[in-house]
Amino acid sequence: MDWAYQASKRLLSNPVDEAISMLFADIGKAADVDRVFMLEYDLHHLRFRNAYEWCRCGVRSFLKELQDTPVTLIAWLHQSLVKGEALMIHDVDNLPRVARSLQIEMLRQNDKSVLCVPVMHDGSLRACLGFDMTRHKRRWRLEEANELSRCAALIATARYGCPAPVGQPLADAAATPAPLIFLLRQSGARGVGLDEILGLRSAQNYTEVWLGDGSVVLDQRPLKIWAGLVPKAGFMRIHRTAIVNLQHVVELDRPPSGVRWDVRLRTLSKPWSVSRAYQQELRQRLGI
Known part of the structure; x- marks a missing residue:
């Protein structure tokens, strides 16, 4: 062989x-x-x-x-x-x-x-x-x-591995509509852009997908599947039960004790907890 x-x-x-x-x-x-x-x-x-x-x-x-x-x-x-x-x-x-x-x-x-x-x-x-x-x-x-x-x-x-030939025009990304990722609901499917997703939270065998318009969609796949679907460049796990879209993080609360950290996401009133295991990486990803 x-x-x-x-x-x-x-x-x-x-x-x-x-x-x-x-x-x-x-x-x-x-x-x-x-x-x-x-x-x-x-x-x-x-x-x-x-x-x-x-x-x-x-x-x-x-x-x-x-x-x-x-x-x-x-x-x-x-x-x-x-x-x-x-x-x-x-x-x-x-x-x-x-x-x-x-x-x-x-x-x-x-x-x-x-x-x-x-x-x-x-x-x-x-x-x-x-x-x-x-x-x-x-x-x-x-x-x-x-x-x-x-x-x-x-x-x-x-x-x-080979660069594009000299003189070959690059694809015009602005002319291509942003691709959608489809949420699988019991009543069907809904396509959303990645930038619309604020965060993802585990709901046992399902996942709550929190969107920028204030809605929450219950997707019929577990969080571990979503961890492989969303790009790591823009998303990060902050808890074993939660993943956030870093472009929507607007505030990080770090009390003096350092025991519990919270992040606030755009348009959401309640903060999401950050596990100790992910705190250092979150600081690096946010550049603080």
Whole structure:
């Protein structure tokens, strides 16, 4: 098993897009899997698209369908990927309840087992690379995950490591609407911008999403899922039961005793408590 060597040969001797497509065919056949895919994130990690895909003869392609898809669809998977962790799903039927939306999508694709590894560049998650099994269930081996991760590292360098050619215009971010993150309610879903979220509080197996307009939406996913969804650059956990959007912190109360700290969030009348374990990081993040 030396898929990374094959990846190196393809990436060194062909244009990146062509090399990745050829590589997927190589490792798909070598690994005896039914589908090889690469899901690529936007800069906000709020949406993804199926950028590359190889399918065994007779296996349906989903390349054209999974475009500009909200990351909340794969939230359970995303929480591992954003930490740089591979995920070996041996049996899609046995995914936990919190992964229900992901399970529905996998079953729609007739997936029985899935192996997925993160594609990281400069310490940031850029995409994920994976195998699907549709013919039968498969128990993945650690060696397979490790070798696929080596391929992911090579792909990341080839695809994201080179600067844009001189003279190539940069994307006009102002012309692109801010992406939405979707709150999953019992009555449906509501899309909100990240800057609308003041904070998140645990409500047992659910999460209270506090919004700038004064409303509180009860999302049907636990706080640990949201911890992987919101970008760490703007959000911070201040308590095991609470995460805040730092751009909405307007005041930090630190009594002389130093035992209990509170933060006040824009438009909210009641402060939120800061656990001792997060106090030093909060000071650094606020620059005080």
